[in-house]
Amino acid sequence: MESRKTTTISFRIDDELKxxxxxxxxxxxxxxxxxxxxxxxxYLEINPINGMIKNTSLEIHKTDLDITxxxxxxxxxxxxEYLGVMENQKLLNExxxxxxxxxxEIENHQNKSNGIGFKxxxxxxxxxxxxxxxxxxxxxxxxN
Numbered sequence: 001m002e003s004r005k006t007t008t009i010s011f012r013i014d015d016e017l018k019x020x021x022x023x024x025x026x027x028x029x030x031x032x033x034x035x036x037x038x039x040x041x042x043y044l045e046i047n048p049i050n051g052m053i054k055n056t057s058l059e060i061h062k063t064d065l066d067i068t069x070x071x072x073x074x075x076x077x078x079x080x081e082y083l084g085v086m087e088n089q090k091l092l093n094e095x096x097x098x099x100x101x102x103x104x105e106i107e108n109h110q111n112k113s114n115g116i117g118f119k120x121x122x123x124x125x126x127x128x129x130x131x132x133x134x135x136x137x138x139x140x141x142x143x144n
Contacts, residue, residue: 099124
């Protein structure tokens with residue numbers, strides 16, 4: 001086993017820190033120098049990991065902001081589509097009410113004029129057909 005060259009360094013610490021270091025070294029049956037070296041080595045090995053954690057946290061934050069922005073954009077598009085759907089639903093309800101009204105009028109005037117009854121029936125069928133086409137288009141738009 002090769003021995004690595006070591007260098008002597010000296011630095012000042014307060015008495016309380018030295019006492020704690022001395023107590024730990026004594027408990028583990030090691031010298032203060034060995035415990036100081038172990039603590040310094042451990043710190044330097046952990047510190048790069050802390051840097052990676054910080055960088056990863058920053059990347060997660062950036063990704064979160066990006067996703068949040070996209071969700072807001074999609075929500076805006078959804079809201080726009082939803083308003084369109086609601087407007088179309090309102091139109092469909094108006095058509096439905098008009099069909100009911102015309103059907104009632106047909107029933108009331110059926111004895112008076114059969115020719116008008118056929119025209120209103122064709123109109124109602126046309127409205128229903130238009131309703132199906134409009135509904136189909138809504139599903140196609142929402143599906144995309």
